[in-house]
Amino acid sequence: xxxxxxxxxxxxxxxxxxxxxxxxxxxxxxxxxxxxxxxxxxxxxxxxxxxxxxxxxxxxxxxxxxxxxxxxxxxxxxxxxxxxxxxxxxxxxxxxxxxxxxxxxxxxxxxxxx
Numbered sequence: 001x002x003x004x005x006x007x008x009x010x011x012x013x014x015x016x017x018x019x020x021x022x023x024x025x026x027x028x029x030x031x032x033x034x035x036x037x038x039x040x041x042x043x044x045x046x047x048x049x050x051x052x053x054x055x056x057x058x059x060x061x062x063x064x065x066x067x068x069x070x071x072x073x074x075x076x077x078x079x080x081x082x083x084x085x086x087x088x089x090x091x092x093x094x095x096x097x098x099x100x101x102x103x104x105x106x107x108x109x110x111x112x113x114x
Contacts, residue, residue, distance in 0.1 A: 004047055004101075004104055004105070004108070005044065005047045005051060007101065008044035008047050008066070008101060011043065011097055011098070011101060012040050012041045014094060014097075015036060015040035015041065016037065016041070018036075018091075018094065019033045019034075019036060019037045022036075025085075027085060028080075028086075032076065032079070032080065032085070035076055036073065036076040036077070036080075039070075039072040039073040039076060040069070042065070042066070042069040043066050043070045043073060043101065044066075046062045046063070046065045046066035046069065047062070047063065047066050047105075049062045050062035056112070059112060060113060063105060063108050063109050063112065067102065067105040067106060067109055070098060070101045070102045071102055074095065074099065074102060077091050077094055077095050077098055081095070
């Protein structure tokens with residue numbers, strides 16, 4: 001099984017590539033692309049920071065932030081599909097990965113709080 005830090009890094013790479021493509025599309029607002037890029041790259045960054053957490057509370061806090069950012073990323077992806085700016089077939093895998101990352105991070109946060 002792939003480590004969550006590696007998985008979120010690979011997810012961010014895919015989002016960077018998507019946003020690079022989005023920025024070339026005339027119908028898509030740069031603001032949408034920027035929001036997606038910020039939230040998606042923040043997921044992995046916070047997972048990396050959690051690894052070096054100074055305490056259990058810090059570890060949980062960083063993973064909780066990563067979870068919030070993953071949920072936000074899922075929102076932006078859904079928005080792109082629902083507004084017909086990007087075909088659902090192009091984003092189906094990313095939406096699925098975002099859902100899986102949310103589920104994994106939810107579990108990490110819940111188990112860490114026990």
